[in-house]
Amino acid sequence: MDINKVLYISQEITPYLSENPMSALGQELPQGIQELGYEVRTFMPKYGCIKERRNQLHEVIRLSGLNIVIDDSDHPLIIKVATLQPTRMQVYFIDNEDYFLRGQSAKDLEINLMPEDNDERIMFYVRGVVETVKKLRWDPTLIHCSGWVSALAPIYLKKLYADDPAFKNAKIVYSVFDNGFEGNLDPRMVEKLEMEGFTKEDLATIASNPVDCLALNKLAIDYSDAVAQASPEIDSKLLEYINQSGKPFLPYPGDTDFVEKYAKFYESL
Numbered sequence: 001m002d003i004n005k006v007l008y009i010s011q012e013i014t015p016y017l018s019e020n021p022m023s024a025l026g027q028e029l030p031q032g033i034q035e036l037g038y039e040v041r042t043f044m045p046k047y048g049c050i051k052e053r054r055n056q057l058h059e060v061i062r063l064s065g066l067n068i069v070i071d072d073s074d075h076p077l078i079i080k081v082a083t084l085q086p087t088r089m090q091v092y093f094i095d096n097e098d099y100f101l102r103g104q105s106a107k108d109l110e111i112n113l114m115p116e117d118n119d120e121r122i123m124f125y126v127r128g129v130v131e132t133v134k135k136l137r138w139d140p141t142l143i144h145c146s147g148w149v150s151a152l153a154p155i156y157l158k159k160l161y162a163d164d165p166a167f168k169n170a171k172i173v174y175s176v177f178d179n180g181f182e183g184n185l186d187p188r189m190v191e192k193l194e195m196e197g198f199t200k201e202d203l204a205t206i207a208s209n210p211v212d213c214l215a216l217n218k219l220a221i222d223y224s225d226a227v228a229q230a231s232p233e234i235d236s237k238l239l240e241y242i243n244q245s246g247k248p249f250l251p252y253p254g255d256t257d258f259v260e261k262y263a264k265f266y267e268s269l
Helices: 021-035 115-136 153-160 189-196 213-222 236-245 258-268
Strands: 005-010 039-045 067-070 073-076 078-084 089-095 142-146 171-176 226-229
Touching (some): 021 142, 021 258, 067 115, 089 115, 171 258, 213 236
Parallel strands (some): 005 142, 142 171
C-alpha cells in the first residue's frame, strides 16, 4: 500500500500558538510532507487563546452540527478552518464551548487552565477529528498523532473505528515529546471510556492505575503501528516501553532533513 494521504492529529501548531518545539513541528512537518507530493489534512484543538480574526478562521457549516456524547452529555461539534501560507495547507480546528473557552484573555491553554476536564477534552477532540474526516470523505493511508492530547486516537481508530472503510487500512504513528502534564486525569476516565464501547481488556494499560501522562502515552503506543521520538530526550521509562514493544521506531531525527526522514519512515510501514 502506498502512503499517499497523511492525516495529522496535532496538539499544537504555530503560528496559531506561540512557537515551541511541538508547535513548530506541527507546522513544518505537514507542510514539508505536502511539498513532497503527499495529500495532507491537519487538525488541532481550537484553544480559546487563538484569535479567529487575526488568523482568519471561519466555521465550516457543512462539517459542524454533530453532537458528541461523552459521559451521557451532548457536546456540539464546531469545525473551523484556516489556511497556512505560502503552501496553502488547510488546518482544521475542533471547537466546543464546553471544553474550549470563548474570548479568553489568558495566553495559557485550556489543558493547563482546566486540567480537571482533560479526560473528556481529549475524548471529544479525537472523536471530533475522526467524525470530521469521515464527513470529508477523505480516507487517510497514514495517521500521525502528535502529543498527549492526541493519545486516545490510536485506541479509538483500532477499536471503535476498526471496521470503518475510512480508517481500516491506515497505519498509525504516535509521536512522543518531552512535555506532559502533572498529576492524574479524572479517576472516572476508564468508566467514561467503557461507556464509549471499550472493554476492560482494551483499557488494561490504564485500568489498574491512575491515568498519568506515562500511562496515557503507553496506551497510545499499545495501539499504534509505529512510534517516533519528537524530542531529543524523553522519559526513560517511556523509551524502555517503546523498545520493549518491538514496534517500528524513529529515534529523534534532529533539526535538519527531518521531513525526508519522516517520509522515509512512513514509506517503510
